[in-house]
Amino acid sequence: MMKNRILKNWSIIRVVYVILGTMILVQTAMNREWLGVLIGAYFVIMGLFSIGCASGNCAIDSSKNPVQTNKNN
Numbered sequence: 001m002m003k004n005r006i007l008k009n010w011s012i013i014r015v016v017y018v019i020l021g022t023m024i025l026v027q028t029a030m031n032r033e034w035l036g037v038l039i040g041a042y043f044v045i046m047g048l049f050s051i052g053c054a055s056g057n058c059a060i061d062s063s064k065n066p067v068q069t070n071k072n073n
Contacts, residue, residue: 005050017047017054 021043028036046054 002049006048009050011056013056014047014050014054017043021045021047 021040023040025037025040025044028034028040046052052058
């Protein structure tokens with residue numbers, strides 16, 4: 001299961017999360033900014049394991065959430 005999450009369904013956004021997270025992690029580790037290391041690690045983990053916005057779960061599906069209109073106008 002975890003192997004499939006890491007190896008399959010890669011998208012551009014997942015690659016961007018991993019690359020930018022790695023850049024943040026390396027730069028902040030070199031500067032010994034430990035809070036930044038945690039933030040960089042968070043983004044790398046999101047990209048690697050396809051969780052959060054990296055998996056596309058942040059978008060709202062408009063077909064499931066119909067817009068309510070006011071019919072009294």
